[in-house]
Amino acid sequence: MRSARIRKSLRALEHRNYRLYFSGQMVSLVGTWMQGLAMSWLVYRLTGSAFLLGSIGFLNSLPMLALGPVAGVMIDRWDRRKVLMTTQTLFACNAGILSALVLTNRIQVWHLFVITAISGLIMSFDMPTRQTFVADMVPDRADLMNAIALNSVLFNSTRLIGPAAAGFVVARVGEGLCFLLNSVSYLAVIAAFAGMTVAPPTERPAGHLAAQLREGLTYVRETHAIRTILMLVLITSFMGMSYQVLMPVVARDILRGDASTLGFLTSGVGLGAMVAGLRLASRTRAVGLEKQSVLGASLAGAGLIAIGLSRWFPVSLACMILTGFGFMTLNSANNTAIQTIVPDSRRGRVMSIYTTIFFGTNTFGSLFVGSLAQRFNAPVTLVVSGASCLCAGFLFSLHKADIRRALASAT
Template identity: 35%
Template sequence: MTTDTTTDSQTTDNPPAVSSAKLAPRRLTQGFKALHNYNFRLFWWSQIVSLSGSWMQTTAQSWLVLQITGSPLSLGLVTTVQFLPVTLLALYGGVLADRLRKQRAILFTQSAAMIQAFVFGALVATDSIQLWHIYILAAIQGIISAIDNPTRQAFVVEMVGREELPNAIALNSMAFNTARILGPSLAGIIIDQIGIALTLIINAVTFIPVIWALPRMDTLALHTPPRPQRGNPTRQIVQGLAYAWRTPAILSIFIVVGIIGTFGYNFSVTLPLLADFVLHTSASGFGMLTAFLGIGSLISAFVTAYAKQVSLRRMLWGASGFSIFFGLVALSQVYVLSLGLLVAMGFCGIIFAVTSNSLLQLLSPDDLRGRLMSVHVLLFMGSTPLGGFLIGVLSDVFGVSAALFVCATACMVGVIVATIYVRRHDALDTRR
């Protein structure tokens, strides 16, 4: 487009060179357009700090369990205990997410998580920690997550609106994976040089930016949907599930998320086992495995932020790539090769995760979004107790590499089943 200051010889077909120069930085900033929103910007920056701490605790907890027990099964059981509350309570957390003012609910859950981290750190610092303590603390963290995760995911659209939602979800993934690089890397160094206790205390401190940011949001700028009528929570859960069942595009998302959530996204179990039993590396080496997975995920999130459309086809391609590279990671016995494969695995995994999340939120009615997102959380995180337990048992019986290859195969089978389903229901054109 030309402006009124062009000469007569300039036409709309030949804009001045300066216009193209101005468009270039504008295109670059398109991938970060959701950050123009004040509320989302506050939330995003504070999440990078908080999530980095959370990844530090995840790394420290896994390494602590292996130090105490030396058992893959014990690590799988701790993961099961941590995510079992999500399995049992996530759907009710979705009902709460639809009913409550999300800003206040997240402030409560983040404060509770900070207290849990301080207690965990204090027990380790005083040499009082025992395995049963870790089980209890993991269960408490799971209860908090059952409410926090569907609420936080449904809160994104309230901050930015539907138009910028895919970009905001991609940027959230960028924050998550930046934290996945920083957190485990720092945790590995701190654990090797100082100890696990400091890692846990640092995590507790990282919740402060979120707790500071939430009350400072502009509540008048939030896109708050009408709250559903109060009623029987179980009946409201059934209402959300019934909507998903009769909507092929949403049901196909849930099929893939359920399978990959159960057998693929168990990194708190798979990476420590790879580090200790297959690649035979140290705590810092374990942290690097998680960091390289995060590097691939971060690159993918950056690319996805510039995507103009999301589709089921893209989600299925991402899930397929994740399954293939997961299988190759399971077979690798070479540390450097494993790092490269984890980059590719993380890249494909985020294409799948961001696309599925964006599609689900765009396809969800406003009054059902919290409940439908709680199903997503249930399938992605709540399936971890089953997946973590299976990996622990299979690793004890057949070895870590064989167990992970079986899981990768199950992921690929799930993608094939979902692809057949969406083709039969002609749901591949659900682009937004």
């Protein structure tokens, strides 16, 4: 009974391509998390500015706003495996340059902004392609939900290791080694993509790029379930997910800690998210995901409010775990619901719109949250962010029946 339950929770790994991807990402994501923490700590160490922390987040996501929808049209036309091999190679080069600048003590603040802008440009193609490619690696729609949940489990389990390791390395060696290790870690996922055999899409959009872009936007606008989910994504990404830019402020100025404190807080988010992902991985039905979205928004909002009120590390760590559980539940439910409802021929365009909203609104959210924290303080900003998530979850709950019907008709 127990072994059967475990096999059901890991059933997407029966697909060879997904198994290769999972293995490569297991290595690469640890490096990604190490770089994320090291970058935020480096910015705050060099500038001492919460606003500039938000500005870095803004710049990283800005290209997604400009290029995301256009990238979606191209993703529906191009070989997605080759696109991902290219983006991972470019990410590795970018991290390598950053590590060289830091290790040679030549790093300046403007370097960070340029490297972040380049990373955002690469990400505008990488993220929607990665979201769409899951369906290529796992062609059985019955296993798609499990693959998305396992992606989230992997993403957040490495979040337990990467930030904690980065906090240790930064505190004892410096940020440069984190960037170097991240650059090397990309080799694992590049090798995984190289070893895959993926059938080309059966349908490729034809016609002018602008016409295909309009078709995707029209589909989103006219599909009530997709539109409602994306509105929830917009609000929670803008005000909720942007809390991450304030974590160095919370760790150093509120909890009186160091880079290790930041690492533990970030790993707490990963722990909560991993538990939520494992819980979702055992689901076999898409119907009911609308309830998970409401649950996730509510728990994430409550967690952010509690973090804003806490001044004691153990309480803050527990709140981070709750916040991670909430956002993991929310984001995985939203992602899976959209991928379940949308037809394959429009998947790239719709998922690019999803990632544009998810990361693009986070662009302005990071800047807004950083500005709000600079104007008032980080605790007040976190409470406002949490309250916004609670309100968004309530508004979404008013449309649960419509989402449920769309999920039922698609499965």
